[in-house]
Amino acid sequence: MATRLGIIGAGLMGGGIALDAARHGLDVQVFDARPDAADALRARAQGIYARWVKSGRMSAEAADAALARIRPAPALADLADRDLIIEAVFEDLAVKREVLTALAPVLGPQTLIATNTSALKVGDLAAGFPFANRLLGLHYFSPAEIAPLVEVVRSPSTSDATIDGALVFLEETRRTALHCADRPGFAINRFFCPYYNEATRLVEDGVAGPADVDAVARERFGIAAGPFTVMNLIRPAVAAHAMANLAGLGPYYAPSAALRAQAASGADWDAAAQVPGADPDLIEARLLASLALPALELDAERVAEPADVDQGAILALKFAHGPFALMQRAGPEAVAQAVRAACARHDHPLPPPLEASRPASAVA
Template sequence: MRITSVAIIGAGTMGGGIAIGCLAAGLTTRVIDLDAGSLTTLHTRVQRFFDRAVEKERMSRAEADAAIGCLRTGNALADVVGADLVIEAVFEDRQVKRDVLADIGSHLAPDAIVATNTSALRVADLAASLPCPENFLGLHYFSPAEINPLVEVVSGPLTAAPTVAAALAFLERVGKTALPCRDSSGFAVNRFFCPYTNEAARLLDEGIATTGQIDHVACAAFDLAMGPFAVMNIVRPRIALNAVQNLAGLGAFYTPTAALIAAGETNEPWQIEDDPAPLPDAVQQQVADRLRAALFLPVLEAIGEDVAAPDDLDLGARMALRFGLPPVQAMRALGRARTEEVIEPLTRQYGADMPVAGLKRAFDAPQTD
């Protein structure tokens, strides 16, 4: 199936960004939101995005106007009728998403593809809301969706192969890089990024270092432009907490720490000092190893569970999160013995097994540059 028309449910930050990407590719795009104010804001956002693209000479005025002209809006879920692809981008709540999917079911064409833009909810838990679960999958965009190149393509247990093929062709048309992954809590990227941010909050909780010091060590350890606290301020602490909470069922290691819970409940940004005091070498090494362990352990578990291939996990870290030194590459640089030494304290503290299958695949798999 060739996708030529898209309906997006939700005109917020993610829905609007997804819409802009579709418009830029020349796709007829209808954005549906019950709030008229959100649709007005969307029109302004779309106009500003394409005006800026013209100013920066990324496209001509005629091309920008043509893209803007592909936008349609509506305030009823019935407006999904006729769309080849429907992307649900509403609030990250299982019941809210189930209700929306159930409500659009009767308005879908028999071969319409439906995708949920969820960062952590299982596709299998949402599929029953639709009459044709074989046409349903996850498309997890990363913020800002109009710019970030990566999209996780999540196949549920009932997702049909032609559905995945059509989704991959759609993503190629709109200029996105697809990361196929299995339907598992956190999928590929959040499976390791959430524990990493949670461990940063735990280091703060324990008084080992300040937010600025932890960010500084993280940037040096993984060749990053921004550390975990700076990133959480961009996505907002409440959303960061919600993402971590969605992984809590995976075990004690994934349970959110007190500092993250407090920040998420207030949704106030982390206070990060501009010029943090240097840490003693031993403490700096401790912080770096704790952050490495919090990345390495979930990555290895995900590899062992066939959530995604080792190099695909690194692709996600590079493209979605801008890791200059992504986790699997970092482990390979350290070597297997040192990697096991780094993660052993975590396995002991939380009663987790050493991820032997993941270690074998990470270190035995053919390595790409």
């Protein structure tokens, strides 16, 4: 029997998950406390399904059937019979735990709960709840209705049965699962956020303009859209918030002053701005370090398998090569030099592979 899905939060991510699940034949109920949320989600689903019908992605009959499968839940209690509930509310620990607290009294005894958090630790969300063994992370990427990758995050409390049930749901909706340990940023944002953060540091330092950085990302790394183009798509404030969630990982992960200022301004980056004489080799080295340093750390922490991380970068971010493949292409000497320089610049500890290879004289 198909998974009966409940979703809390009908915004960008929750709504996208809902209309995709309905397209794949699942019965979906969505709870959102905002009075206009149900109508907004229905209008959004109608618009997206209409585009898919026009492009031949689905038939008109299939679109009508999918739309009928999305139903509003007037109260959280209406989600009690769901097999899986995905919370997709604002990315804030206190907000998400408040939702889980309200859900606890009405939660079915077999219902699985997933958080769509992009960076918060699942274990911190689950702490103290009697259903902690039934809670996991299912991190979708934007736009959730079409992005093929979902990070599957196991906290120390998550049971095998919970993971198995979530994988059944992902198979039903034809998503690729990337298994991750419960570390800040999981696998993809662990390197993607520092990558665009370093791009803003290049601008802050006067080394390059946004257009210079984007050009190097495209031409030397084969990345479809440079970091400033992407930040303008997801909004600088969202980018800054995601980066701030990683700050506890060390000095290198602190959001740049330029990123914080751009987020506060509410404006887009001037993606056409350049700096005369910008050095593409220097830009490349610093961007390489921004991908390699987090990749080396997440590998040492056994967050995810390197091959899976690289596949995830291709599926979720449209990279031509993931961070581990880029390190192979650059070579160990270039990677070590770039990462050592980044760590020295920010007083950040060397990742274990480089720390282990440090000459004895450098340790003394």
